[in-house]
Amino acid sequence: MTVAQRIRAFLATTPGRAAALAALGDDDSLIDRGLLDSLGTLELSAWLQEEFGITVDEIDLTADNFESISAISWYVERRVTAVEDPGRRP
Amino acid sequence: MDFGLTAEQSAYAATVAEFAARELNDAIAERDRDSAFSAEAWRKCARLGLTGLPLPVEHGGGGADAVTTAAALEALGHGCRDNGLIFSLGAHLWAGAVPIARFGTDAQRRRYLPAACDGSLVIAHAATEPDAGSDPAQLTTTATPVEGGFRLDGGKTFVTNAPVAGLFLVLATTNRVRRHAGLCAFLVERDTRGLTVGPPTDKMGLRTSPMADLHLDGCHVPTDAVLGPPGAGMAIFNATMRRERGFILAPAVGTMRRHLDQCVAYARGRRQHGRAIGDFQAVAHRIVDMRLRLDTARTLLYRFAWLLDEKRDTDSDAALLKLHLSECLVQSASDAVHLHGGSGYTTALGLERELRDALGGRVYSGTTEIQKNIAARLLGLGVGT
Numbered sequence: 001m002t003v004a005q006r007i008r009a010f011l012a013t014t015p016g017r018a019a020a021l022a023a024l025g026d027d028d029s030l031i032d033r034g035l036l037d038s039l040g041t042l043e044l045s046a047w048l049q050e051e052f053g054i055t056v057d058e059i060d061l062t063a064d065n066f067e068s069i070s071a072i073s074w075y076v077e078r079r080v081t082a083v084e085d086p087g088r089r090p
Numbered sequence: 091m092d093f094g095l096t097a098e099q100s101a102y103a104a105t106v107a108e109f110a111a112r113e114l115n116d117a118i119a120e121r122d123r124d125s126a127f128s129a130e131a132w133r134k135c136a137r138l139g140l141t142g143l144p145l146p147v148e149h150g151g152g153g154a155d156a157v158t159t160a161a162a163l164e165a166l167g168h169g170c171r172d173n174g175l176i177f178s179l180g181a182h183l184w185a186g187a188v189p190i191a192r193f194g195t196d197a198q199r200r201r202y203l204p205a206a207c208d209g210s211l212v213i214a215h216a217a218t219e220p221d222a223g224s225d226p227a228q229l230t231t232t233a234t235p236v237e238g239g240f241r242l243d244g245g246k247t248f249v250t251n252a253p254v255a256g257l258f259l260v261l262a263t264t265n266r267v268r269r270h271a272g273l274c275a276f277l278v279e280r281d282t283r284g285l286t287v288g289p290p291t292d293k294m295g296l297r298t299s300p301m302a303d304l305h306l307d308g309c310h311v312p313t314d315a316v317l318g319p320p321g322a323g324m325a326i327f328n329a330t331m332r333r334e335r336g337f338i339l340a341p342a343v344g345t346m347r348r349h350l351d352q353c354v355a356y357a358r359g360r361r362q363h364g365r366a367i368g369d370f371q372a373v374a375h376r377i378v379d380m381r382l383r384l385d386t387a388r389t390l391l392y393r394f395a396w397l398l399d400e401k402r403d404t405d406s407d408a409a410l411l412k413l414h415l416s417e418c419l420v421q422s423a424s425d426a427v428h429l430h431g432g433s434g435y436t437t438a439l440g441l442e443r444e445l446r447d448a449l450g451g452r453v454y455s456g457t458t459e460i461q462k463n464i465a466a467r468l469l470g471l472g473v474g475t
C-alpha cells in the first residue's frame with residue numbers, strides 16, 4: 001500500500017467516515033468536507049508517529065500539512081526522509 | 091524511568107517551599123474576600139525566578155527542565171496558600187510566555203520574554219468567547235487582513251490576568267467556514283487602540299487571580315503580531331493546551347500534600363467519644379484515600395514531566411494528567427473540609443476557600459469531559475469534540 005492508501009485506510013476506521021471518504025479524491029480537502037476536526041488531527045498525528053516511526057512536531061499540525069490525503073502523504077514522506085537522514089531538514 | 095530528584099532539584103524545591111510559606115501567605119482571607127491580586131507577591135515570585143522558570147536562559151528565564159519545573163511548582167503549592175496567585179502564574183507561563191518562547195520569532199521573543207521573566211510583563215491568553223468554550227473552532231472573533239496587518243473584532247471572556255496583563259495572546263479566525271483551520275494567534279499589546287479590558291469578573295474561587303472580558307473593536311495589529319507560521323493557529327492552541335494541561339495543576343500536588351498533613355495532624359489531636367478521631371476507621375480510611383490520591387497524582391505529574399524531557403509526551407498523557415489532578419484536588423479539598431467538621435465549613439481555617447479554588451480546575455484548560463473526549467479519541471473511539 002502507498003502512504004496515501006494507508007492514511008485513507010486509517011481515516012476510514014472512524015465510524016461514519018467511510019462513505020464520505022470513498023467519494024473523496026486524494027487532493028480534496030478533508031477539512032472543508034468536515035472529515036478532519038481538531039481532535040481528529042491529534043488522533044491522526046498520534047497514528048502517523050506510530051505507523052511511520054516519524055516525529056510530528058506540534059507546530060506542524062497546520063492546515064497546509066493536513067489539508068488532504070496528498071498533503072499528509074507528502075508531509076509523511078518528508079518526515080521519513082528526515083528520520084533516515086537526520087542531517088537533512090525536510 | 092527515574093522520578094528521583096537530584097540533590098540540586100531537591101534543594102531548589104526546598105528553597106521555593108520555604109520562600110512561599112514565608113512570603114506569599116499574607117492576608118489571604120482578606121484578599122480572597124476583596125478579589126485582590128497581590129502585585130507585591132507577584133514581584134517576590136519574579137525575584138525568585140518563578141515568572142520565567144521554564145523559559146530560555148538567553149531571555150532571562152531559568153531554563154528549567156520539566157522535572158525541575160514540576161518539583162518547583164509542587165513546592166510552591168505546598169508552601170503558598172494563595173491558589174489564585176499560583177493560578178495566575180500558571181496562566182502567564184503556560185498560556186502566554188511559553189508559547190512565545192516556542193513559536194515566536196526572534197524579534198517577538200526579544201521583545202516580550204525578558205519582561206515576562208522579570209515579572210514586569212504579565213501575559214494573558216484570550217481564547218474563550220461567550221459562545222465558544224469547549225469548542226474553540228466555533229469562535230467568532232475575526233481577523234481581517236488589512237494594509238500592514240490585521241483588524242481584530244470580537245469579544246473574549248474569562249480571560250485570566252486580563253486586569254493586570256500587558257500582553258494578550260488572542261485567538262481569532264481568518265476564515266470562519268474553515269473552523270479550526272481558520273484560526274490564527276496574535277500577540278496584542280494592552281495599549282493597542284481598539285482593545286478594551288472589561289471590569290473584573292467576580293467568581294467563586296481563585297478570587298485573588300484577576301479575570302476580565304476583552305473587547306476587540308477595530309483593533310489593528312501589525313503583521314509581525316502574528317504568532318507562528320500562517321495557518322498554525324490551531325496547532326499553537328493545541329500545543330499550548332497540551333503544555334498547560336501538563337503543568338497548570340502541578341502545584342496541586344503540593345496543595346494536596348498540605349491538606350494531608352493538616353488532616354493527619356487534626357485527626358490525631360481532635361478528640362471525640364474519648365478518643366482521637368483518627369482512631370475511628372472511617373476517618374482514617376478517608377485520610378488513606380487522600381494519601382492514595384496524592385501518590386497517584388504525584389506519579390502521573392512526574393511521569394508527564396519525565397516524558398516531556400524525553401520528548402515523548404502525548405496529548406493523551408496531558409489530558410489524563412489534568413483530568414486526574416483536578417478531580418483529586420477537588421476531592422482532597424472536600425475531604426479536608428469534612429474532616430475538620432464545623433470548623434472546616436467556616437472561613438476561619440481557609441479550607442472552604444481551598445475547595446472553592448479547587449473547583450475551577452475541573453473547568454479551565456478544558457473541562458473534565460473534554461479531557462475524557464481527548465483520551466477517548468486517542469484510543470480510537472469516535473467521540474465527537
Ligand SMILES: Cc1cc2nc3c(=O)[nH]c(=O)nc-3n(C[C@H](O)[C@H](O)[C@H](O)COP(=O)(O)OP(=O)(O)OC[C@H]3O[C@@H](n4cnc5c(N)ncnc54)[C@H](O)[C@@H]3O)c2cc1C
Binds near residue numbers: 215217218456458474
Ligand atoms: C478559573 C477559570 C479560568 C479561566 N481562564 C481562561 C483564560 O485565561 N483564557 C481563556 O480563554 N479561557 C479561560 N477560561 C475559560 C475556560 O477555558 C472555559 O470555561 C472552558 O473551556 C469551558 O467552556 P465554557 O465555559 O464555554 O463551557 P461549555 O463549553 O459551554 O461547557 C458547558 C458544559 O458542557 C460540557 N461539554 C461541552 N462540550 C462537551 C462535549 N463535547 N462532551 C461532553 N461535555 C461537553 C462541559 O464539560 C461543561 O460541563 C477559564 C475558566 C475558568 C473557570
